[in-house]
Amino acid sequence: MARVGFIHDKLDIKFLVLYIMSRVVAPIDMPTLTDLTMCDEGVDYFAFAEAIHELVDTEHLALEDDRYSITEKGRKNGAICESSLPYSIRVKCDKNVAKLNSRLRRDAQVRSERIPRGDGTFTLVMALDDEHGNLLTIEMLAATEQQCDRLAEQFKAHPEQIYNGVLDVLLTDFDGKEQS
Structure with missing residues (x-):
């Protein structure tokens, strides 16, 4: 059965992840990154998980406290490749990231700390x-x-x-x- 969607291989997934990560305003966890990346039916979860691991290994992404952030290397290389992503995918990602960024900004502005x-x-x-x-x-x-x-x-x-x-x-x- 042929896969539907625009994203078909691990390299496409890496470009997509770098595109997304260059636009989020704060580090995000794996479930959030998964939700944002699964915006195209062609994305295979197992290829996605491998791509994330490889992006961390090559220092395009940083993993700290179970949260991912883009590195300067990832931002630079992602910018070079983002035009290879289909326009419809970029628009869908931008919409989803805008919603997430709104929530992340609010969470950063409203804080609480419990001190025993x-x-x-x-x-x-x-x-x-x-x-x-x-x-x-x-x-x-x-x-x-x-x-x-x-x-x-x-x-x-x-x-x-x-x-x-x-x-x-x-x-x-x-x-x-x-x-x-």
């Missing part, structure tokens, strides 16, 4: 940044690990609401009137 204390409680440090720097950092005491995780989860889900709520309280007089 000697008494069995935790300090939860939550930070919200924008493109100009830090907007808000809050440290809170959490009685249990579960409470700490729940607070961090809610902060990541609603950072803008929390920021606006803090601003609202800080800008309101105790008599209920908003200050200017």
